Amino acid sequence: MHDRIFRALLRLLPAEFRGDYGREIETAFRDERREVKAPAALLGLWIAAIADIVKTAPSEHWDILKRDLRFAFRTAWARPAHTVTAVLTLALGLGASILMFSVVDAVLLTPLPYRDPQQLVMIEEGSRSDSGPMGYLTFADLRGRTRTLESVAAMSQSFATLGGDGKDAEQLGAMRASSSYFDLIGVPPAMGRAFTEAEDRPGPARRVVILTDALWRGRYDADPAILGKAISVGGNPFVVVGVMPRGFEDLIAQRLYTDAQLWMPLGYDASLNYACRTCRHLRVVGRTAPGVSRDAAERELTDLVKGLAVQYPSQYDEPKAKVISLADQLLGPIRMTLSVLSLGVMALLLVACGTVANLMILRASDRSREIAVRAALGVSPGRMARQLITESMALSITSALVGLLPAIAAMRVLAVSGPAQLPRLQHIAMDARAGVFALALAMGSAVLFGLAPMRQWLTQNLAANIHGAGRTTGGSWRVRAGLVAANVAMASVLLVGSGLLVRSLVGLLAVEPGFNPSNTLTFRVSLSGPEYQGDDNAKAIAQTVGYYDRLLTSLRGLPGVTAAAGVTTLPLGGGADGFGFHIASRPLPNPESAPAAERFVVTPGYFEAMKTPLIRGRLLDARDAQSAQKVVVINEKLATALFPKDDPLGQDIMLGPPDADHRTIVGIVGNVAHQGLGAAPSLQVYVPQGQWAWAETALTLVVRTSGDPLALASPIRTVLREIDARQPMTAMRTYDDVIAASTGARRLTAWLLSFFALAALALAIVGLYGAVSVLVSQREREMGVRLALGAGSAEIRRLVLRDGMKPALAGIVSGFAVTAAVVAFLKSLVFGISVFDPATFLSAFAVLTVAALVACAIPASRASRMDPARTLRAE
């Protein structure tokens, strides 16, 4: 019993040491035990013995490791070309994987910056056709009745023009939120307090504001006495009641509300005309009660809105509630992109491992004599395996370190200039988590690429090798050919995948957006000041129209400007305003079942500036003033969808509620890509600026030029200052940049995946070339005999080509089979083509086959030119 336990304890020691001294240690311990009689003394002996072995084992292992490492580095040093190739290959795969991990970690895996974020949900109000924002009264009713949600808050977009403090006026994104918001997210202000319920109502009390730490430090110089002070927001005094903690990034504010830097109370009640049930513009965030699932909350809220629909039948159309986890809402869209890239990186790493495994097998046959000698000297297979594992680990960890350098450089670049679609990119860094991942990955890779050569090592014909006459057996070629085939297969998967994405991107960029973005500069102006926001709506509209009229006249007078106009939401610029579209001649039993159309308020000359073609009727111009007959222009899609039989021109329509003003359709223009180049055209309605129900003070201006649009930046600033220096300008970009930003994540995915594919292809093909070259040199004698016996060089060439192309074709075919099985995964990223796009598959097949043929042809032609006499003499 004692002996068995002690023997088990000895297993902590390295096998080599145990083999040499294990039995003696055991004997010595037994002798000592025999001399001890008292149980307490026996216990003491055992404790001492355990401590002794536990203390000895690590230093003995370390000793062996040091020896093995020294040996590994000596052998690596002796074959520099081989070592550098292996390290660089593996560094490519490991570096790319570490980079990808850091991105995924920062963007997806880091918890949202809120208390218990898994309890946070977004709640959408759904109808028969879709789901989205909620009307205030629905929100208020749900808030009062829900039992599954601990807390809810409604939010809306706002903009704040800061000024009145002697500094340049500046417009920032802002967010309005219910007073419960900060309590709900579980992050209170670092200074001051959150909003009170009394501030969350219409009236002067709601003029309070909470700032981000960055804004407080930047614009207000970290004024320690800022709490209680009034700052000028849009020309009105707002009292600062709080400053959020330093480093707090409200992803809701950033992702849903154009990088909001200020929070203001929502300040709604039932008396406001835009607080109606059908005024669906509020986003709602909630926190589920402990233990309540998302599904349970969704069921309860759906029941509640269904109840509301019974109470107010004309305000809802088959309503339901949709409850989405906040993480899905904020990060969902990019999860797909990052998953595809992660898979791509993994495939690249596997190819790198396959390539290195092949190199290691070759070296194992080079070293067969050394192995045989060591085996003959009594080194156990286990000990040799340990040596090999150490070599693989050393190679792998060195490669990871080499790969880290470009990975860290790429992290820095991405942190500063990554695509805006990826949130929290600024946090990517080589931190402890990435370090642990890198180490684990390096060790995992070492096992992957170390296995095949180990098998090769341990099963060689030792007796033959010791005499130097060992030949690599057919088995070795089979293993190497298998690795080559696996690599070619991975490369085919990546090549087809990236081919589909690149073709999608090219197709997407070739989409006619319905306007001409070239030579166009865009920027945003948001008017603030009492004259634009007064209680007198008609006057505010007149003042707003007057301002933009003056601005556009001045802009059109600038040298090089060929057209200028403004619009509420710029196509492809993000955001949209949806309104119910009612046809006067076709009243609906439930007005809520009216389709929603995107509404754009535009200045005269908008279509000319955008070069959106007129299909029929007329465009909007200066005639369509505030006092004139109310008119609209619709897009082709709306015309065909809602007026399939009758002529839309001359028809009266209402936007918003069915009792809104009648507007006559006077023209039909082409469809404009608004939500994305790849998005299906939506129903679109254009309303003249003077004729909308309220003053649209914030417009994006579009200035078309005959030359470089950016050359206009400075003259435009001068014009803006001359007209009204209080009004800041933001987001000045060329339209090409707007489009590039809208396709940023897609571009990144396509280019990165292409890079992975090309790298994998290069590795796979070079690997094939290497394997066939070695095969030729190993079969020199056989070929020499064949040549001597009269075989033609063409026959030899065919022989080599056949042997080399077999694994290549097997790889291509199995790669295509794998691709076909998994390609549906890419569906949401592919645009305009099928995921089985024959052109992509055929091109990938052609590229792979030609590359493989070239890789085999070079050694084949060398083999066919060999001199049989010399080869045979050498034997």
Next chain:
Amino acid sequence: MRFIADDHLPLTPAMFQVLVALADGEKHGYAIIKEVARRTDGKVKILPGTLYAIIKRFVADGFILESNERPGPDLDDERRRYYGLTSHGRAVAVAEADRLEETLLQARAKLSLKRA
């Protein structure tokens, strides 16, 4: 290459005791353990794991040798291997003893000086 004993100093107390234990003749492992315990009145206790780690190192460094000569069959135990000191081992033990002595003298001199 000339052997310089000082290059291998200092030794750990356990290492030193092992070399000393072998100074008067070959011994097997357990005998070394016993010898050290006896000579130091049980103050230095070497355990088997530590002992054989030291033996492994000393064999590799050439300080001790596994003996081919076995004691008489009545005393022999087949399981045991006997180890003897080599001239290098003896030189290292002597050098370590000198080093310890010098350390001791210096310490004594300084301490008694202070007392005075």
